[in-house]
Amino acid sequence: MADLNASPSTTAQPSVDALPDPAPDPIRWQRPLHGRVALVTGAASGLGAALAAVLAAEGCDLVAADIRADALQMAMPALLGHGVRASALALDVGDPGAARAAIERCVATMGRIDILVNNAGTDVTLPLSDLSEQDWLRVINTNLNGPFLLAKHAAAHMRSQGSGDIVNVASTAAKRAWPNASAYHASKWGLLGLSHALHAELRPHGIRVTAVVAGGMRTPFLLDRFPELDPTRLQDPASVAQAIRHALLLPRESVIAEMTVLPMQETSWP
Incomplete structure (x- = not known):
């Protein structure tokens, strides 16, 4: 059984073009x-693209980041069509220098950072005997080290502002296990633990940290690797994006530290 979640390879469904592109909104303040600024990783496809579209529709300015620069550029017109500021950033989240520079660029170009969504993810589906050290490190760097690095640097700015939101996109792979996915499970169990630790540490500074345990979605990340899956039993990534939107719009006195968002036909969890 496979899962779920982020965004590496091909064009996503839905892309940011799935939402209408209104003219710049004269009542954008409503x-x-x-006025908020978000940095979304893995934004070129899948959940990242869906969430970027949802946030832009709500008036959020965006830095959309992904390792695939060409795919990001294709998404920019639809985001800008919502009347927000939006820029594309080619980013390998597991590169410490690049992660630090990404946060600095966001603050320099947008003036602040209010929301960080750690959504970028990858997987190498191989048995332990065939999994190379390079494969292991690539998955851990993208799925766990990257969120740590970005959260570390974003939180420094959020503390000075007195508020912020960090959203870590985990997976049902953080709650159970299946064969041939040791690196992926290790990274997502680690990400869930990191998210709860950051929730405990950063809440006194007005920074909310939310872990999203997402069930299977209709994205190339899942379907390209597991074509035997029935897409009708998976969920639209836009539905998970709406759940994240809900968490971000809660009054500041409350936080959703962990949410689980599953397809109604989910069979792998619980």
Whole structure:
């Protein structure tokens, strides 16, 4: 059984083009996230693209980051069509220098950072005997080290602002295990633990940290690797994006430290 979640390889469903592209909004200030700035990783496809579209529709300014620069550029017109500021950033989240520079660029170009979504993810589906050290390190660097690095640097700015939101996209792979996915499970169990630790550490500074345990989604990340899966039993990534939107729009006195978002037809969890 496989899972779920982030965004490496091909064009996503839905892409940011799935939402309408209105003319710049003269009453943009009425939208709930007007004035906030978000950095979303893995934004070129899948959940990242869906979430970037949802945030832009709510008036949020965006830095959309992904390791695939060409795919990001294709998404920019739809995001800008919501009347927000948006820029594309080619980013390998597991590169410590690049992660630090990404946060610095966001603050320099947008003036602040209010929301960090650690969504970028990858997997190498191989048995332990065939999994190379390089494969292991690539998965851990992208799925666990990257969120740590970005959260570390983003939190420094959020503390000075007195508020912020960090969203870590985990997986049902953080709650159970299946064969041939040791690196992926290790990274997602680690990400869930990191998220709860950051929740405990950063809440006194007004920074909310949310872990999203997402069930199977209709994205190339899952379906390209496991074509035997029935897409009708998976969920639209836009539905998970709406759940994250809900968490971000809660009054600041409350936080969703962990949420589980599953397809109604999910058979692998619980």
